[in-house]
Amino acid sequence: MNSHLWDGRYRILKVLNIREETTTYLVEDASLAASQYVVKQLRPPSNNPQTLKILRDLFTSKAINLEKLGQEHDQIQKLVAYFEENEKFYLVQEFIPGHPLTEEILVGKPLSEDQVISILSEILELLVFMHSRGVTHRDIKPGNIIRRESDNKLVLVDFAAVKEAINPIIVNSGYLPEEQIQGNTKYNSDIYALGIVAIAAIMGLKVDEIARLQSQRNRLTREIVWRNKNIKVSGNLVKIINKMVRFDYRKRYQYATEVLEDLKQLKNPTQDNKQQKQQKLWLIITGIAGCTLLGGAAWFLQLQKPLSNTQTIYQKGVSNYQTGKFQKAVEDLTQAIELDPQNALAYNRRGDAYYQLGDYEKAQADSSQAILLNPQDDNAYYDRGFSFYELGKYKEAIRDYTEAIKLNLKNPYTYYGRGLAYSKLKDNKRAIGDFSKAIALKPEYSEPYLQRGIIRRRLKLNKVAIQDFSTAIKINPNDAKAYYHRGLMQVANKDKNAAIKDYTNAININPKYIEAYLSRADVYSDIGNQIEATEDYNKVLQLNPQLTAGYIHRGLHRFSFGDYQGAVEDYTQAITLDAKDAAAYNNRGNAYLEMGNKKAASQDYSQAIAINSNYALAYYNRGITRAKLGNKKGAIADFQKAAKLFRQTGEKDSYKDAQKEIASLQSQSVYVNSTRLKSKERKDN
Structure with a gap:
């Protein structure tokens, strides 16, 4: 037991808690029998005399308020005493058995x-x-x-x-x-x-x-x-x-x-709602009075002051917003603004309601007005940044996020928003920098890890991308997107079983995750699991019958297993949904050619080229068809065009294939192996 008595009376019985800035003790009052208290020892960050004087005044002021509070309510811990000793501050509080x-x-x-x-x-x-x-x-x-x-x-x-x-x-x-x-x-x-x-x-x-x-x-x-x-x-x-x-x-x-x-x-x-509202109004007014922290006369006047009509309408608008009645919220807040055109918060709230309604132009306009009324409101810049983002005005969004950051350097969500905008502008370096800053400010915030991982995946930084997705999953095991994107990385690393596991986790979390079903189906198809792949493709189209990519991917799957008629049906449906999809025409041409319908195949390749004059695969495949039809000159022209485009895009193997076909035709060998048809390669979703 410590023999020293704090303030000449309090003896330490035991240490209850030690933290960097405070230590908590159980003590007894040496002058009173069977008396136990909790003492908090507060250590100031500096022993500078001027600093200690300021802290002493603050300590005394706060302690007096807390002392009064405990005296007035039985369920608030009582402050028994407070004092300073050896440049440390002490609170003596009631010990509560329980x-x-x-x-x-x-x-x-x-x-x-x-x-x-x-x-x-x-x-x-x-x-x-x-x-x-x-x-x-x-x-x-x-x-x-x-x-x-x-x-x-x-x-x-x-x-x-x-x-x-x-x-x-x-x-x-x-x-x-x-x-x-x-x-x-x-x-x-x-x-x-x-x-x-x-x-x-x-x-x-x-x-x-x-x-x-x-x-x-x-x-x-x-x-x-x-x-x-x-x-x-x-x-x-x-x-x-x-x-x-x-x-x-x-x-x-x-x-x-x-x-x-x-x-x-x-x-x-x-x-009875009427009685409730009257009681609520009185308590709210009392609460407002307490918040002002004014002296006695001012407090009394505040207690007597009823809520203004403007405040009532404003609160009604806020209530409608919080219950999802966004249009009604707009109407109420518009009325509040008409009564008080200087109410910056009303503009901000109405902007939020417009944002939820998808009217980003009006949301942006309201945020702008809020900024005019209060240029120091970082949240208004933040809100307008998201409105600009939704409008596709990424440079304007970045300017607003930057202004919000100047006003508040420690908000991780502003850095995150700006990172999203930089990502849209393909400014990967700055986007990664902002996501990294958000992570530094809030390491347990999973979204910046996910978005940074997505950029790193696109940059083919496979190892660190997987680390980001794994960290996001560790922080938030229910993040379906993190599993999905990690699955894409597993495919890139040729670990298809791991990819299937990640896609499955994403689907378990979000049973309507179309991209995860589609990617898992592609992997199943690649490893020869025909039934599982078909089930996933069917699920994709059940969830979204208008998804062109779903029909194209299932068409590729059917083609790979020899179901050429089924592939034609899928590509035809894709073309019906999107008549400008060059890949659907190219791939349907491949299926027609395998079925022996060279004329239909040639027409589809030509249509694909008409849509996209730089479509190397379509030129290559039409070259094969023309060679089969005996059109040697036309075939050579197509292979030459394909070779040029393959070389420009760095597709070395495809370039070599085209050159071989040209050499074969020029040496009077018109035999072309139809198995060298080229379909549109699947891309990450």
């Missing part, structure tokens, strides 16, 4: 829906109280929620505000939203963290699995994809939790009261 929520959230043992709703409701009531007094917790996670032994109630402990005042380093526990990690904490950042706690409880996730959950985001919406068929909770609860953990804090629940209201609807959907 167990943390981590002991209730067990691996593989999900909590029931009623249990999750009970936890959410109890903590949300505490958030309503805290937020109305201008305080955020900033570190809500199962370890900071204690089930009190004496009455079984939940108690919030270990508020982060005082710790962050001394050392502003934010450690991402996996429960923190993006805006908080970037130093822009909102009141609904606590709502997000509580939503992650709910997901962990429903799925039975241990602490080290939370970070991986964060990486399972939809590439376009950036929302967490967590629900699966094994999760036994209602769709309404899932909808509430999804709204709690929306990536964009503006699209999240704004107030804890809103979440409570929706949870109560789950229990009692017939509850």
